[in-house]
Amino acid sequence: MHLLQHNTLKEDLLLATVGVALLSVCLWDGIGITFDSHLYLLGSTYLQQHGFTDLFTVPAFRTKPPVLSALYALLQNNIQLIKLSNLLFLAGTLLVNFKLATILIDDLFFRRLTKAVLASATPFMLVHSFLWSEPFFLFVLSVYFLLSYHALLHTHKTAWLYVLPVLGLLLVGLRHIGVVYVLCSGVYVLMHYKYFSRKQLMPIILNVLLPVLALLWWHTQVVAHSGDAGEYNLIRNLNLQRNFLVYADVLKVWLAPPGLPFPEVLAIVAFIGYAIVAWLAVRQSYGSKARHLVLLFLLTSGGYAGLMLLKGDLLTDDNERYLSLVYAPLTILLFYVLQNRMVTINRKLVWLFFIVWFAYPLARTLYNVNRWRQHGINTYNPAAAPKAIISEFKSPK
Numbered sequence: 001m002h003l004l005q006h007n008t009l010k011e012d013l014l015l016a017t018v019g020v021a022l023l024s025v026c027l028w029d030g031i032g033i034t035f036d037s038h039l040y041l042l043g044s045t046y047l048q049q050h051g052f053t054d055l056f057t058v059p060a061f062r063t064k065p066p067v068l069s070a071l072y073a074l075l076q077n078n079i080q081l082i083k084l085s086n087l088l089f090l091a092g093t094l095l096v097n098f099k100l101a102t103i104l105i106d107d108l109f110f111r112r113l114t115k116a117v118l119a120s121a122t123p124f125m126l127v128h129s130f131l132w133s134e135p136f137f138l139f140v141l142s143v144y145f146l147l148s149y150h151a152l153l154h155t156h157k158t159a160w161l162y163v164l165p166v167l168g169l170l171l172v173g174l175r176h177i178g179v180v181y182v183l184c185s186g187v188y189v190l191m192h193y194k195y196f197s198r199k200q201l202m203p204i205i206l207n208v209l210l211p212v213l214a215l216l217w218w219h220t221q222v223v224a225h226s227g228d229a230g231e232y233n234l235i236r237n238l239n240l241q242r243n244f245l246v247y248a249d250v251l252k253v254w255l256a257p258p259g260l261p262f263p264e265v266l267a268i269v270a271f272i273g274y275a276i277v278a279w280l281a282v283r284q285s286y287g288s289k290a291r292h293l294v295l296l297f298l299l300t301s302g303g304y305a306g307l308m309l310l311k312g313d314l315l316t317d318d319n320e321r322y323l324s325l326v327y328a329p330l331t332i333l334l335f336y337v338l339q340n341r342m343v344t345i346n347r348k349l350v351w352l353f354f355i356v357w358f359a360y361p362l363a364r365t366l367y368n369v370n371r372w373r374q375h376g377i378n379t380y381n382p383a384a385a386p387k388a389i390i391s392e393f394k395s396p397k
Contacts, residue, residue, distance in 0.1 A: 008102065011112070011115070012094075012095055012098045012099075012115065013095075015094070015098070015115045015116060015118075015119040016091050016094040016095050016098070016119065017091075018119050018120065019090055019091070019094050019118075019119035019120065019124070020087050020090060020091050022119075022120060022125060023086070023087055023090050023124075023125055023128050023129065024087065026125055026128070026129040027083045027086070027087070027129060029378075030079070030377045030378045031079060031082060031083050031086070031129065031130065031131050031377060031378075032129050032130035032131065033130070033131050033377050033380075034130060034131075034132070036064070036132060036133075037130065037131035037132065039060045039063055039064050040060075040064060040068050040069050040072060040131065040133070041069075041072060041077055041131070041380055042060050043058065043060040043061055043064060043066065043069030043072075044069040044070070044071075044072035044073040044077055045073075045077060046058050046060070046069075047066075047069055047070060047073040048073045048076070048077070052066075056221045056222060056224070056225040057225060061222075062222045062225070064133075065172065065173050065174060065175065065176060065218065066173060067136070067170060067173035067174045068133045068136060068174055071085070071136065077380050079377060079378050079379055079380050080378065082131060085135070085136075086128045086129075086135045087128075089128065089135040089136055089138070089139045090124060090128045090135065092139045092142070092143075093124070093135075093138045093139045093142050093328075094115075094118060094119055094124075096139070096142035096143055096145075096146055097118055097142055097328045097332070098115050098118070099146060100142070100145060100146060100149075100293065100328070100332060101114045101115060101118070101332045101335070103149065103290065103293055104285075104290055104293060104294070104332055104333075104336040105332070105335055105336055105339055106339065107339040110335045110338060110339040111335075113335065114331065114332060114335040117331055117335075118328060118331060118332075121327060121328075121331070122320070123254075123320055123321075123323065123324035123327040124138075124324065124327070126320060126321060126324065127321055127324045132321070133174045133175050134321065134324055134325070136174055137171065137174045137175055137178065137325070138324070138325065138328075140167055140170045140171055140174065141171065141178075141181060141325065142328070143167060144164070144167045144168070144171065144181065144185065145185070145293070145296055145297070145300075145329075147160050147163055147164055147167070148164065148185050148188075148189055148296055149292055149293045149296060151164065151189055151204075152189060152192055152195065152292045153289055153292065155195040155196055155200070158199065158200050158203075161196075161200055161203040161204060161207075162203045164186070164189075164203060164204075164207040165203060165206040165207045165210045165211070168182040168186065168207055168210060168211035169210060169211050169214055171211065172211040172212075172214055172215050173214070176215060177304065177307065177308070178211070179211055179212060179215050180300070180303045180304050180307055181300045181303075181304065182207070182208070182211040182212070183208065183212065183303070184296075184299040184300045184302075184303040185296055185299070185300055186204075186207045186208035186211075187208060188295060188296060188299055189204055189207065190204055190205065190207075190208055238310060238311075240309060240310075243308075243309050243310075243311065244271075244309060245264055245267055245268075246319045247305065247308070247309065247319055247322075247323060248267035248268055248270060248271040249263065249264075249267045249319065250319050250320050250323045251267065251270040251271055251273075251274055251323075252266050252267040252269075252270040253320075254270070254327070254330075254331075255270055255273070256270070274330060274334075277330070277333055277334050277337050278298050278302075278333065280337045281294050281297075281298070281333045281336055281337050282294060282295070282298065284336070284337060284340060285336075290336075294333065294336070297329035297330075297332070297333055298329075298333075300329070301325075301326040301329050301330065304325060304326060305323075305326060308322055
């Protein structure tokens with residue numbers, strides 16, 4: 001047993017190193033920067049100069065929560081350190097997701113294949129190649145999944161129950177949408193209150209309440225300081241059909257090469273395919289301890305995707321960035337379902353099929369690595385931010 005765990009750890013470290021190496025190529029010429037990136041960096045510049053004093057007078061913080069800016073302030077807006085932090089976040093995210101995959105997937109071949117797909121996943125390489133909140137968010141979210149599962153599995157251990165509210169606050173402090181994950185996961189754990197003692201119920205209740213109260217407090221402060229409450233109006237200019245096709249197209253390119261005929265039809269087929277995977281995963285895990293992780297994945301991913309469908313100002317360029325949060329859960333569930341449906345097929349055919357299938361996402365990642373690395377920065381000067389951002393989000397003197 002000890003030897004097996006040792007070999008698994010070596011395997012995980014090797015594949016995580018492969019993922020970090022791929023990302024290093026992405027970041028070789030600099031890290032990508034967008035409108036959101038400037039907001040985080042301008043916010044961190046303010047924190048370096050003024051601390052958290054009069055925080056809500058800063059327009060950047062009326063749009064973005066403060067945790068990522070606080071991290072960048074600790075790193076002194078040093079782009080090299082920020083690139084290093086993204087590499088470390090990716091390594092941590094991969095290692096935790098490898099552990100989650102091991103929980104669900106018993107078959108050695110499918111477990112290794114799942115880890116290999118995650119290690120070279122285009123969605124992970126994309127979000128970690130930019131100065132965005134997703135790298136830190138994905139790492140915290142992965143740990144949140146793991147601890148929530150262990151809280152349900154090992155109910156005699158109380159210590160990590162107190163970690164869950166802290167992780168929930170980090171999720172909300174990184175992205176407001178983190179409250180969806182906290183509510184879906186926290187309420188699911190709370191529904192199993194009979195598993196826990198009265199002493200353990202306090203951190204479980206705090207896990208649900210604290211992040212929600214923190215978000216409500218933040219929102220009231222934004223409004224009180226003349227912030228734009230419209231930032232919270234998800235359904236403004238909503239085109240539900242367009243949003244559905246935009247997101248379904250991402251599911252399609254996770255499974256098949258672009259450029260195929262009838263792209264909208266294939267996108268809908270991909271959506272239906274993942275819906276079938278979700279149904280089969282629930283059915284397959286019924287009555288086992290694995291059902292907790294399956295349901296945590298599905299409830300949180302479904303809640304997040306459902307809310308993002310209502311985003312009225314969705315940009316098509318952001319679709320894969322947004323869905324990167326559900327990539328690991330859906331991929332793990334996909335192989336969790338497949339492992340029990342291919343045991344009767346000749347194993348050589350399985351190997352051949354998945355080697356061919358795996359070649360596409362790897363090639364896609366390598367192609368995008370070359371594309372992303374053409375637009376990066378290695379140093380940052382707040383005065384060099386676009387004039388439109390400086391004029392609207394300039395830090396007060």
